[in-house]
Amino acid sequence: xxxxxxxxxxxxxxxxxxxxxxxxxxxxxxxxxxxxxxxxxxxxxxxxxxxxxxxxxxxxxxxxxxxxxxxxxxxxxxxxxxxxxxxxxxxxxxxxxxxxxxxxxxxxxxxxxxxxxxxxxxxxxxxxxxxxxxxxxxxxxxxxxxxxxxxxxxxxxxxxxxxxxxxxxxxxxxxxxxxxxxxxxxxxxxxxxxxxxxxxxxxxxxxxxxxxxxxxxxxxxxxxxxxxxxxxxxxxxxxxxxxxxxxxxxxxxxxxxxxxxxxxxxxxxxxxxxxxxxxxxxxxxxxxxxxxxxxxxxxxxxxxxxxxxxxxxxxxxxxxxxxxxxxxxxxxxxxxxxxxxxxxxxxxxxxxxxxxxxxxxxxxxxxxxxxxxxxxxxxxxxxxxxxxxxxxxxxxxxxxxxxxxxxxxxxxxxxxxxxxxxxxxxxxxxxxxxxxxxxxxxxxxxxxxxxxxxxxxxxxxxxxxxxxxxxxxxxxxxxxxxxxxxxxxxxxxxxxxxxxxxxxxxxxxxxxxxxxxxxxxxxxxxxxxxxxxxxxxxxxxxxxxxxxxxxxxxxxxxxxxxxxxxxxxxxxxxxxxxxxxxxxxxxxxxxxxxxxxxxxxxxxxxxxxxxxxxxxxxxxxxxxxxxxxxxxxxxxxxxxxxxxxxxxxxxxxxxxxxxxxxxxxxxxxxxxxxxxxxxxxxxxxxxxxxxxxxxxxxxxxxxxxxxxxxxxxxxxxxxxxxxxx
Numbered sequence: 001x002x003x004x005x006x007x008x009x010x011x012x013x014x015x016x017x018x019x020x021x022x023x024x025x026x027x028x029x030x031x032x033x034x035x036x037x038x039x040x041x042x043x044x045x046x047x048x049x050x051x052x053x054x055x056x057x058x059x060x061x062x063x064x065x066x067x068x069x070x071x072x073x074x075x076x077x078x079x080x081x082x083x084x085x086x087x088x089x090x091x092x093x094x095x096x097x098x099x100x101x102x103x104x105x106x107x108x109x110x111x112x113x114x115x116x117x118x119x120x121x122x123x124x125x126x127x128x129x130x131x132x133x134x135x136x137x138x139x140x141x142x143x144x145x146x147x148x149x150x151x152x153x154x155x156x157x158x159x160x161x162x163x164x165x166x167x168x169x170x171x172x173x174x175x176x177x178x179x180x181x182x183x184x185x186x187x188x189x190x191x192x193x194x195x196x197x198x199x200x201x202x203x204x205x206x207x208x209x210x211x212x213x214x215x216x217x218x219x220x221x222x223x224x225x226x227x228x229x230x231x232x233x234x235x236x237x238x239x240x241x242x243x244x245x246x247x248x249x250x251x252x253x254x255x256x257x258x259x260x261x262x263x264x265x266x267x268x269x270x271x272x273x274x275x276x277x278x279x280x281x282x283x284x285x286x287x288x289x290x291x292x293x294x295x296x297x298x299x300x301x302x303x304x305x306x307x308x309x310x311x312x313x314x315x316x317x318x319x320x321x322x323x324x325x326x327x328x329x330x331x332x333x334x335x336x337x338x339x340x341x342x343x344x345x346x347x348x349x350x351x352x353x354x355x356x357x358x359x360x361x362x363x364x365x366x367x368x369x370x371x372x373x374x375x376x377x378x379x380x381x382x383x384x385x386x387x388x389x390x391x392x393x394x395x396x397x398x399x400x401x402x403x404x405x406x407x408x409x410x411x412x413x414x415x416x417x418x419x420x421x422x423x424x425x426x427x428x429x430x431x432x433x434x435x436x437x438x439x440x441x442x443x444x445x446x447x448x449x450x451x452x453x454x455x456x457x458x459x460x461x462x463x464x465x466x467x468x469x470x471x472x473x474x475x476x477x478x479x480x481x482x483x484x485x486x487x488x489x490x491x492x493x494x495x496x497x498x499x500x501x502x503x504x505x506x507x508x509x510x511x512x513x514x515x516x517x518x519x520x521x522x523x524x525x526x527x528x529x530x531x532x533x534x535x536x537x538x539x540x541x542x543x544x545x546x547x548x549x550x551x552x553x554x555x556x557x558x559x560x561x562x563x564x565x566x567x568x569x570x571x572x573x574x575x576x577x578x579x580x581x582x583x584x585x586x587x588x589x590x591x592x593x594x595x596x597x598x599x600x601x602x603x604x605x606x607x608x609x610x611x612x613x614x615x616x617x618x619x620x621x622x623x624x625x626x627x628x629x630x631x632x633x634x635x636x637x638x639x640x641x642x643x644x645x646x647x648x649x650x651x652x653x654x655x656x657x658x659x660x661x662x663x664x665x666x667x668x669x670x671x672x673x674x675x676x677x678x679x680x681x682x683x684x685x686x687x688x689x690x691x692x693x694x695x696x697x698x699x700x701x702x703x704x705x706x707x708x709x710x711x712x713x714x715x716x717x718x719x720x721x722x723x724x725x
Contacts, residue, residue: 014055018172019164021057022183024048029192045199049181056179063158067135069142069151072216075122077178083211085112085200086174087121087193090165092128093141094439094484094501096343096369096419097187098169099303100326102145104190108197109149117212118201123151126160128168129470129484131501137534140553144232144249145285146271148219173197176209188328229572233550235300235346235487235537236557239291240642243548245557246299246537251283253299254572255312259645261573266297266310266317273304273324281317283308287536288346288367288423292379298364300344307344307366307377307395321366321377321395330371330402332395339395342370346487348423350432350449352382352390365398365434367420373400374420374436374447385412385452399447399454406441407464412452417445418467422487422537424495425449435495437485442470444488444497444508444517457495458482458508458517472502476516482506486536491544491562496520498535498549505538505549505560521565530567532558573647592674592694597714607642610712612657612675612697614650617719621684624652628680632657635674641699643673650677661699671699677718691720 091098112119231249252267272282288300306322327340349361405416422437443460461469471481487498504522537550
């Protein structure tokens, strides 16, 4: 190769411990950046490996008696890690940076499958929060985040402490003798991780030091059956006819009516990144959801690092921000899919500075947990603070420097957040304020959307760098303590908080110039329905009487009554696709009997209540099999119809269904409700048959008719066609 520069690592002497090795690896990374030739880089890494093969740094073994996951037996340094290149991932499952590393480890395992016996990844869970030391919570996180490699619960962080590990995540790469070779701090080292491991495998294979004996890895994706059919639901939000649920573990979003009937399933359920129809679109760990009038849902597709838009009527999913890959940009400013983003966790709608209050929200606020900032997506042209203006579709940072801090300031771009994970807008003070569940600082914060000032509300510490001031203590200001809160919801002046790692719901009220927090529900309970386990999402019901809770680790939606503070299970009724109101059975294009109703204008304004009276007419001698699942289903077309339930049981000869027609000045407005009845009818011959009827009820506004009636009845004659049997 001729004359060439010295490719040896640029340290003065071999490191004696992992702490010193960390600095050596910083220097090594700098050296590699200066080299342009790939062969030179590999030679530099080989020289480093040779140095620390000859000058082995002491390494400790896993403490005996620890609990392990994804293996059939506990692992040991001398018994299982010898004879292979090992990567120890020191992580804690709350940490967004740790979650960002998981795809890198998965890619490494695809390159070096565990059954090849050459490379083994081991997660060393070293908890930050008390709640994260509980093995059942770690087991849930292993399943939720699709971790396939062995994980050990080092609850007392013995290995972390003994090795002098200083931050999450830290990757420690070991040679086949169990000797430390490389240290990688933080995220963003995918290529370097692959290069280090590939070079080590080649180096030690040539020396015959890799035994290629597989480790007894036994990934378990089993989760106990639940009554709800959900898997780690992350967030919940209201829509006019019920709620929207992020069924995060199933990689889908559910549109549910107020009775718990699933009206629409958004997403195929397969983990992926694809736009398309409700059945073909795919998500990866969707979290925050928000309804935008009249027929749109926005979804924070967290692990795809994207914001998705749902057209409820067209039943399609598109992408409005993000590329599908994690971004590192801390400022933004690009349009739509051209702007890369990082782990959006929650969403909230607001208005730009120049948007009138009587017009629709045109600003989608995003809790960008991955870069510790608050971003915005302008849904129309709009102005922001200090005279800035943005075009429709612009995706841009609105607050946060990107440093992981608990820093409050009057200058929003200098503020520091720590994994913001929940958003809620309040206008109670007279101007809009955005309340934020700032998870890693264990605080609730707020941003004034009038001047951008970022202020403390409750929790945390006065030192902006102290992210360990957590606990479970009611009180005011910094005397109150939370533990990794993930969600907030506003009702008048009250701000409700999902204090996730304390398994509680708390409420924050203003008290003079400060705020006070009080526990509302959760903690120890006599009933399983009242127990919460890491609730990740909350939202207020439309009338403010209760909270819907995404009880994440219980795989359920709970209902908190705000009058008596009792918690009950909100049961979901998951139906087959053939029973779903969104399927072909209720498609307006299929044949249906039509009923047209003229709706008069109300003198006093307001909604008109409509009662659909379904009257059953059977052939002579035929009877309804009351033991069978006779039911009705509804589907709506139009933005001014509110239904309380999308399906229900037929009640004998007459069934009444209530819905509300919102007042509308457009006299040409037409709305449709399709009613489908499924009946099981027994004939005189003794044969029972299943049959369906379908009616399309059309409501047309009339400016020529005026009425003071608040309620109108519509008779629908249910007369099924019975075959001659």
